Amino acid sequence: xxxxxxxxxxxxxxxxxxxxxxxxxxxxxxxxxxxxxxxxxxxxxxxxxxxxxxxxxxxxxxxxxxxxxxxxxxxxxxxxxxxxxxxxxxxxxxxxxxxxxxxxxxxxxxxxxxxxxxxxxxxxxxxxxxxxxxxxxxxxxxxxxxxxxxxxxxxxxxxxxxxxxxxxxxxxxxxxxx
Amino acid sequence: xxxxxxxxxxxxxxxxxxxxxxxxxxxxxxxxxxxxxxxxxxxxxxxxxxxxxxxxxxxxxxxxxxxxxxxxxxxxxxxxxxxxxxxxxxxxxxxxxxxxxxxxxxxxxxxxxxxxxxxxxxxxxxxxxxxxxxxxxxxxxxxxxxxxxxxxxxxxxxxxxxxxxxxxxxxxxxxxxxxxxxxxxxxxxxxxxxxxxxxxxxxxxxxxxxxxxxxxxxxxxxxxxxxxxxxxxxxxxxxxxxxxxxxxxxxxxxxxxxxxxxxxxxxxxxxxxxxxxxxxxxxxxxxxxxxxxxxxxxxxxxxxxxxxxxxxxxxxxxxxxxxxxxxxxxxxxxxxxxxxxxxxxxxxxxxxxxxxxxxxxxxxxxxxxxxxxxxxxxxxxxxxxxxxxxxxxxxxxx
Numbered sequence: 001x002x003x004x005x006x007x008x009x010x011x012x013x014x015x016x017x018x019x020x021x022x023x024x025x026x027x028x029x030x031x032x033x034x035x036x037x038x039x040x041x042x043x044x045x046x047x048x049x050x051x052x053x054x055x056x057x058x059x060x061x062x063x064x065x066x067x068x069x070x071x072x073x074x075x076x077x078x079x080x081x082x083x084x085x086x087x088x089x090x091x092x093x094x095x096x097x098x099x100x101x102x103x104x105x106x107x108x109x110x111x112x113x114x115x116x117x118x119x120x121x122x123x124x125x126x127x128x129x130x131x132x133x134x135x136x137x138x139x140x141x142x143x144x145x146x147x148x149x150x151x152x153x154x155x156x157x158x159x160x161x162x163x164x165x166x167x168x169x170x171x172x173x174x175x176x177x178x
Numbered sequence: 179x180x181x182x183x184x185x186x187x188x189x190x191x192x193x194x195x196x197x198x199x200x201x202x203x204x205x206x207x208x209x210x211x212x213x214x215x216x217x218x219x220x221x222x223x224x225x226x227x228x229x230x231x232x233x234x235x236x237x238x239x240x241x242x243x244x245x246x247x248x249x250x251x252x253x254x255x256x257x258x259x260x261x262x263x264x265x266x267x268x269x270x271x272x273x274x275x276x277x278x279x280x281x282x283x284x285x286x287x288x289x290x291x292x293x294x295x296x297x298x299x300x301x302x303x304x305x306x307x308x309x310x311x312x313x314x315x316x317x318x319x320x321x322x323x324x325x326x327x328x329x330x331x332x333x334x335x336x337x338x339x340x341x342x343x344x345x346x347x348x349x350x351x352x353x354x355x356x357x358x359x360x361x362x363x364x365x366x367x368x369x370x371x372x373x374x375x376x377x378x379x380x381x382x383x384x385x386x387x388x389x390x391x392x393x394x395x396x397x398x399x400x401x402x403x404x405x406x407x408x409x410x411x412x413x414x415x416x417x418x419x420x421x422x423x424x425x426x427x428x429x430x431x432x433x434x435x436x437x438x439x440x441x442x443x444x445x446x447x448x449x450x451x452x453x454x455x456x457x458x459x460x461x462x463x464x465x466x467x468x469x470x471x472x473x474x475x476x477x478x479x480x481x482x483x484x485x486x487x488x489x490x491x492x493x494x495x496x497x498x499x500x501x502x503x504x505x506x507x508x509x510x511x512x513x514x515x516x517x518x519x520x521x522x523x524x525x526x527x528x529x530x531x532x533x534x535x536x537x538x539x540x541x542x543x544x545x546x547x548x549x550x551x552x553x554x555x556x557x558x559x560x561x562x563x564x565x566x567x568x569x570x571x572x573x574x575x576x
Contacts, residue, residue, distance in 0.1 A: 043424075061491075088455060096449050 007130035007178045008150040009161050010137070011170035016042045019145035022168045024048040026147065029164060033153035037131070037146040056117050063113025064106050071105025072098055134174045148176065189558035192414035199551035206544025213541045216534040223532045225284035226525050231539030232281060233376065233521070234399070234514045235546045236274050237392070241400025242267030243331055244364055244393075247357035250334070255569050256428035259420055260404050261561060263411075265338055266553035267400065268331040273549045275324045277542060281375070282317060291381045303381060311378055319374055323367040330360045341561045350565055368393055376517075379524040383462045387447045391516075394443055398436040399513045405429055405506035407554075409499050416559055420570055423497045430496025433506065437490065440516075441483040466519060470529025474519045482512040514539060 013019045019036060026034055027050045036045055079085070080092035087094075119125075131137050131148065140146050147170075149161055158175070165173050216224040246264040249257025285292040290303070291311045297303045333356055340346050369389035377388050408429075411417035451459045467475055486505055489495050496502060518535065560567060 057493075090455075096445075096452050099445065099449070 005178055006151045006158070007133075007176040008148045008152075008156070009158075009165060010131065010134055010146055010148045010174045010176050011165045011168060012136060012139070012172045012174075013145040013147065013170055016045075016145060018168075018170075019147060020045050020048050022147050022170070025168060026149065026164075030155050031149050031153050033150040033156075035148050035150070037137075037140045037148070039141055039143065039145075042145075055121060056114065059117030059121075060110050060114045063117070064110035067106040067109025068102055070109070071102040074105075075101055130176050130178050133177050136172060136174065144171070189416050189560055189562060191555050191559055192411065192417075194410065194414060195551050195555055198410070199548055199555070202544050202547035202551065204544075206541055206548055209537050209541035209544055213534070213538045216537060220532070220534065221284075222287055222525075223534050224538065225281075225287040226522055227532060227534035227538040228280060228284060228542075229288060229375070230514070230517055230521050230535060231542040232274070232277055233392075233517050234539055235270075235277075235542050237396040237399040237513060237517075238403050238510075238546070239267060239270045239274050240327065240364065240368060241396035241398070242404070243271075243327060243334075244361065244397050245400055245404070246334060247330070247360045247364070250353040250357040251361070253566065254428070255422075255566070256425045256432075258561070258564060258566055259422075259425050259570055260408060260429070261338070262557055262559050263404050263407050263554065264400070265335050265557075266550055267403070269335055269553040270546055270549045271324070271328055271331050273545060275328070277545075278320060278324070282313075285313065285316070289378055289381075291378060306381055311374075311381060316374055319370060323371050326363050326367050330356070330364065334360075338561055339557065341563050342558060344563050348565065365393055368396065376520060379521065380462055382458055385447050385451065385459070385462070387443055387450075391440065391443045391447065394436055394439045395513050395516060398433070398440060399510055401429065401433050401436060402506035402508075402510040402513070405433070405499075406503055406510070409503040409506075411559065412499060420560055421499075422570075426499045426502060427493075427497045430490060430502050433502075433509065434487070434490035434496070437483060437486050437509070441479075441487070444478075444483075444516075465523045465527070469523075469527045471519065471523050474515065474529065478512065478516055478519060482509070482516060486512075 011022065013022060016038065019038060020042060023034070023036055023045055027048060032050065034049060036042075036049060038045070075098045076093055079094070079098075084092045090097075131146075136144070137146065147165075147168075149156060149165070155161075162173060162175075213224070213228075216227070242264045245257070246261065246268060249261065249264075281288070289311075290296050291307050292313070297307055334353065337349050337352055340349060369392075372389040372392040376392070377383070377385070405426075408417065408421055408426075412421045448463065451463055454460070465471065486509060489505055495505075518531075522535070560570065
């Protein structure tokens with residue numbers, strides 16, 4: 001991705017409802033590459049921003065299916081192929097007894113896939129992030145709410161975007177250097 | 179009662195409820211007449227079907243009671259928005275108590291321990307009938323179960339009705355104080371009831387997890403029923419304005435939870451008994467996995483668990499009421515199939531579905547629904563003066 005001199009334009013709001021309303025209007029105005037920051041989860045915010053799906057659920061599903069297959073095959077291989085033992089006349093491939101461990105490996109693999117997939121897709125750990133170039137952004141962990149329009153958005157242009165953000169009546173507007 | 183009550187016509191159930199109530203009554207009466215014919219010409223087939231229908235619809239009543247107490251304990255908009263539906267469901271309890279009486283007359287047809295000739299031949303049955311499984315014990319315990327359920331349902335409904343009177347002081351804390359112990363009492367009573375009414379069909383067989391399958395199944399029946407009802411109501415005011423996708427999502431998540439819990443309990447019972455392979459335990463499964471009953475068992479594994487589970491994994495599916503409704507109704511049907519698979523093989527070695535297995539549950543359902551819709555009309559669909567109702571009437575972030 002090519003590095004732009006300006007990362008984006010950030011607006012600061014006092015309340016969650018201001019942020020949600022601003023997110024809605026930004027999305028309605030046609031901006032798509034936007035993000036919002038708040039000290040706690042805000043209900044409805046993701047929907048107003050035009051919540052888009054990511055690939056994490058698919059990664060988890062694949063992890064779970066792989067866990068189920070490998071857990072079952074491991075037990076099958078031990079009990080029916082390499083070291084078959086007759087337990088009370090039951091078949092070597094005793095599937096009811098294998099289900100418990102199969103279930104556990106399904107959960108294990110799905111859980112690991114969720115964590116690793118999330119990290120792989122969101123780019124964490126991230127030692128440097130441009131939003132911290134704005135000093136006021138420190139308030140995002142306390143009692144302020146921030147909305148950013150990235151400069152990679154096709155509609156982004158320095159003057160017009162600033163005029164638009166001002167129309168949302170934010171507390172402050174900052175240009176975020178890369 | 180004095181003071182301003184919520185008589186807000188905007189919050190009452192829509193007129194369509196009246197129409198469904200009348201149709202339910204017609205279905206109930208027609209099928210009841212057919213059921214009586216069944217009782218006269220085939221009493222041996224009628225009573226197992228009656229037990230099936232009774233257990234299926236009792237499950238919806240008591241499932242509503244359990245979810246009602248659960249939502250009083252947890253709080254949350256998902257519970258408040260369906261609270262009046264659940265309460266109307268619990269007020270069908272008098273009907274179910276009345277419908278219990280025919281079971282007393284069917285006991286010799288249903289339970290081997292109630293037939294003196296067979297008890298005389300079996301020493302184990304003699305010990306059981308002396309200590310526990312006898313007519314007076316069966317009746318006495320049933321009175322205790324229904325009395326406890328009735329007290330819980332009565333108090334929760336009365337306090338909820340009092341909430342509609344703005345002049346009365348806030349009584350919200352009482353719901354929680356009752357619901358905690360109430361859930362424990364419900365679980366104990368229903369466990370004993372499942373042993374008395376269903377497990378004692380095979381008096382030589384015991385399974386400690388068996389009553390839990392009934393508990394989970396009842397909650398699942400009720401959840402399916404509530405989703406079906408909220409689908410109908412959400413086409414009209416006021417429910418069209420109250421019910422949000424987030425609530426439906428929560429109901430979908432609960433259905434997924436209880437589908438998995440049902441599978442967990444059912445599978446655990448099978449795994450433990452299969453692994454033990456003891457003659458007095460495995461016989462219950464040998465009967466239910468042979469003579470065609472095995473297909474019903476496979477059908478349950480596939481369509482009571484696997485297929486609903488895969489659908490319910492999807493977020494979009496759980497948030498979309500019209501599609502979730504079909505799954506909810508399907509699961510209500512599968513609850514009946516599960517009860518059928520537990521009850522009916524006692525009476526026939528080969529798989530068979532009698533006409534009465536369909537007619538009698540439909541007859542009971544017709545009356546049950548008539549009663550339910552009559553209850554639903556009686557009160558506003560939202561407890562407006564509940565302190566948490568604000569959360570439903572206003573967007574979450576304001």
